[in-house]
Amino acid sequence: MAQIGKFNTLEVVSKTEFGVYLDGENLDTVLLPKRQVPKDTEIGDWLNVFIYLDSEDRLIATTDKPLAEVGQCALLTVKEVTAFGAFLDWGLAKDLLVPFSEQRKPMEEGQKHVVYLFVDEHTQRITGSAKLSNFLREETNNYQPGDRVSLMIVNRTNIGYKAIVDDLYLGVIHNIDVLQPLRPGQKLAGYIKTVREDKKIDISIQLQGQEARDDIGSRILARLEENGGVLGLGDKSSPDEIYAAFQTSKGNFKKAVGGLLKQKKITLEPKRIIQVKS
Numbered sequence: 544m545a546q547i548g549k550f551n552t553l554e555v556v557s558k559t560e561f562g563v564y565l566d567g568e569n570l571d572t573v574l575l576p577k578r579q580v581p582k583d584t585e586i587g588d589w590l591n592v593f594i595y596l597d598s599e600d601r602l603i604a605t606t607d608k609p610l611a612e613v614g615q616c617a618l619l620t621v622k623e624v625t626a627f628g629a630f631l632d633w634g635l636a637k638d639l640l641v642p643f644s645e646q647r648k649p650m651e652e653g654q655k656h657v658v659y660l661f662v663d664e665h666t667q668r669i670t671g672s673a674k675l676s677n678f679l680r681e682e683t684n685n686y687q688p689g690d691r692v693s694l695m696i697v698n699r700t701n702i703g704y705k706a707i708v709d710d711l712y713l714g715v716i717h718n719i720d721v722l723q724p725l726r727p728g729q730k731l732a733g734y735i736k737t738v739r740e741d742k743k744i745d746i747s748i749q750l751q752g753q754e755a756r757d758d759i760g761s762r763i764l765a766r767l768e769e770n771g772g773v774l775g776l777g778d779k780s781s782p783d784e785i786y787a788a789f790q791t792s793k794g795n796f797k798k799a800v801g802g803l804l805k806q807k808k809i810t811l812e813p814k815r816i817i818q819v820k821s
């Protein structure tokens with residue numbers, strides 16, 4: 544079934560001087576304008592296109608790739624604010640409307656906001672919303688501590704950063720677990736730290752406990768192998784240097800190094816780690 548706001552693979556059913564018509568199945572036929580029709584396209588060919596409504600609310604297909612599809616979130620820039628709401632650049636000719644009712648705070652031209660895309664059930668227009676909690680769940684039983692997840696940073700709060708987890712949930716990275724400046728729209732890997740009694744998610748951007756030390760230790764050994772047995776980090780290296788190399792805190796790094804020392808796999812200098820060859 545063809546969907547508005549998604550990429551669909553559709554069959555060419557007719558050709559005209561201004562483009563080709565595609566079989567939109569439940570959506571009827573959909574025009575792909577001539578300038579976007581691939582060369583040598585014939586009736587019966589199948590094309591992968593994105594479907595949305597043009598400025599006159601007619602179904603239209605495009606081979607252009609928007610910055611997000613319906614059901615996804617993206618960091619978008621406000622191009623214009625009108626009496627209808629804010630219009631954001633999402634990579635297509637027709638900008639994305641975020642009505643005032645879907646704004647957490649008034650949007651201004653030039654600002655960037657993380658928004659969720661949905662199809663308005665009344666108008667069938669693709670619409671944006673900054674009220675992510677209306678679309679993404681904040682409670683779940685689907686994770687265990689240590690599970691690896693994908694994250695998109697939403698915004699800074701008093702307690703840390705709000706983040707989208709696996710495109711489905713909202714969670715929090717608390718200030719104590721923030722090892723570097725984060726920015727809205729930034730995508731990175733993370734880990735479930737805890738699922739609280741209220742089923743809300745706390746996230747870390749690094750592994751915790753023994754699992755973290757084992758992971759960092761294995762990465763240190765791998766880096767030593769790559770660099771001829773010498774690594775330019777040591778006990779006196781700064782937290783920033785350590786984070787740049789291994790995306791972990793200096794505390795976890797030192798614990799991992801301590802474990803490798805006990806196993807007699809390395810020797811340690813103030814600014815160097817040296818692999819012990821067996």
